Amino acid sequence: MVLAQLGGSISRALQQMSNATIIDEKVLNECLNEITRALLQADVQFKLVRDMSTNIKKIVNLEDLAAGHNKRRIIQQAVYNELCKILDPGKPAFTLKKGKPSVVMFVGLQGSGKTTTCTKYAYHHQKRGWKPALVCADTFRAGAFDQLKQNATKAKIPFYGSYTESDPVKIAVDGVETFKKENCDLIIVDTSGRHKQEAALFEEMRQVSVAAKPDLVIFVMDSSIGQAAFDQAQAFRQSVAVGAVIITKMDGHAKGGGALKLLQLKVQSYLLELVNTWTSLKFLMLNHLSAVF
Numbered sequence: 001m002v003l004a005q006l007g008g009s010i011s012r013a014l015q016q017m018s019n020a021t022i023i024d025e026k027v028l029n030e031c032l033n034e035i036t037r038a039l040l041q042a043d044v045q046f047k048l049v050r051d052m053s054t055n056i057k058k059i060v061n062l063e064d065l066a067a068g069h070n071k072r073r074i075i076q077q078a079v080y081n082e083l084c085k086i087l088d089p090g091k092p093a094f095t096l097k098k099g100k101p102s103v104v105m106f107v108g109l110q111g112s113g114k115t116t117t118c119t120k121y122a123y124h125h126q127k128r129g130w131k132p133a134l135v136c137a138d139t140f141r142a143g144a145f146d147q148l149k150q151n152a153t154k155a156k157i158p159f160y161g162s163y164t165e166s167d168p169v170k171i172a173v174d175g176v177e178t179f180k181k182e183n184c185d186l187i188i189v190d191t192s193g194r195h196k197q198e199a200a201l202f203e204e205m206r207q208v209s210v211a212a213k214p215d216l217v218i219f220v221m222d223s224s225i226g227q228a229a230f231d232q233a234q235a236f237r238q239s240v241a242v243g244a245v246i247i248t249k250m251d252g253h254a255k256g257g258g259a260l261k262l263l264q265l266k267v268q269s270y271l272l273e274l275v276n277t278w279t280s281l282k283f284l285m286l287n288h289l290s291a292v293f
């Protein structure tokens with residue numbers, strides 16, 4: 001898994017630096033080279049990596065550090081701070097409020113993992129005392145409602161959808177209203193997969209968003225599309241107010257770092273390591289990098 005590998009490589013680089021008898025320019029450069037290599041291998045954008053390395057060198061000025069300074073600690077802290085800076089979207093995370101129904105809408109490309117992630121997101125919150133519900137506003141893919149129904153039943157989460165209604169706007173509105181009446185505090189709306197060139201489907205998504213009035217729109221992205229994610233996310237963002245990103249299928253690809261470019265959108269970001277069991281769902285908030293190490 002990309003995060004585990006990346007975390008392991010960065011930890012090893014810092015450990016090697018710590019083990020050196022004398023901390024000098026050569027040791028610092030070797031450590032930074034290792035970290036740079038690990039980030040590039042994980043497909044993190046070159047500019048982000050280069051800026052990080054330059055900043056660390058500026059902060060850790062070994063010549064200016066008087067004897068007695070703990071150089072190892074200073075380097076570790078600088079690396080940690082700079083990595084956090086890459087990952088910090090600069091916005092506080094969206095938080096649910098007790099007693100107030102929040103609507104969260106999932107959007108993304110076909111097959112990115114929206115339906116699967118919706119249920120995992122619901123299950124994650126259910127385990128923490130929230131009352132989630134799922135609405136299937138995907139009328140495009142045959143079998144979408146059955147898939148959501150099956151997942152929701154397995155996770156014991158209430159769901160709403162229709163085999164006959166073809167208007168996703170109507171389903172979204174009816175579903176949200178139904179669950180508001182049932183005092184659900186997290187109403188998750190799953191939508192059809194679409195691509196930025198499908199103008200009509202983008203317009204439909206916009207209408208669903210206007211009608212369902214989501215408090216948060218989450219863009220779900222398959223990690224394998226790498227840095228191309230940025231263009232797609234931007235296109236989605238032009239139609240709906242994307243406020244967060246969930247990256248899926250981190251279990252299957254060595255290149256997930258490309259997704260970090262999405263942070264330039266300044267959305268809240270989550271890394272979701274989806275291990276295909278219901279119980280091992282792990283959320284790693286990007287700006288809580290310590291979870292990666």
Ligand SMILES: Nc1nc2c(ncn2[C@@H]2O[C@H](COP(=O)(O)OP(=O)(O)OP(=O)(O)O)[C@@H](O)[C@H]2O)c(=O)[nH]1
Nearest residue numbers: 109110111112113114115116141192193248249274
């Ligand atoms: N390995 C792995 N597979 C995943 C993950 N998330 C989803 N999948 C699989 O990816 C496929 C597509 O997932 P869906 O949840 O149906 O994707 P979707 O975005 O709802 O699809 P559309 O509605 O057609 O756009 C399914 O076979 C899922 O089991 C993940 O994190 N890891």
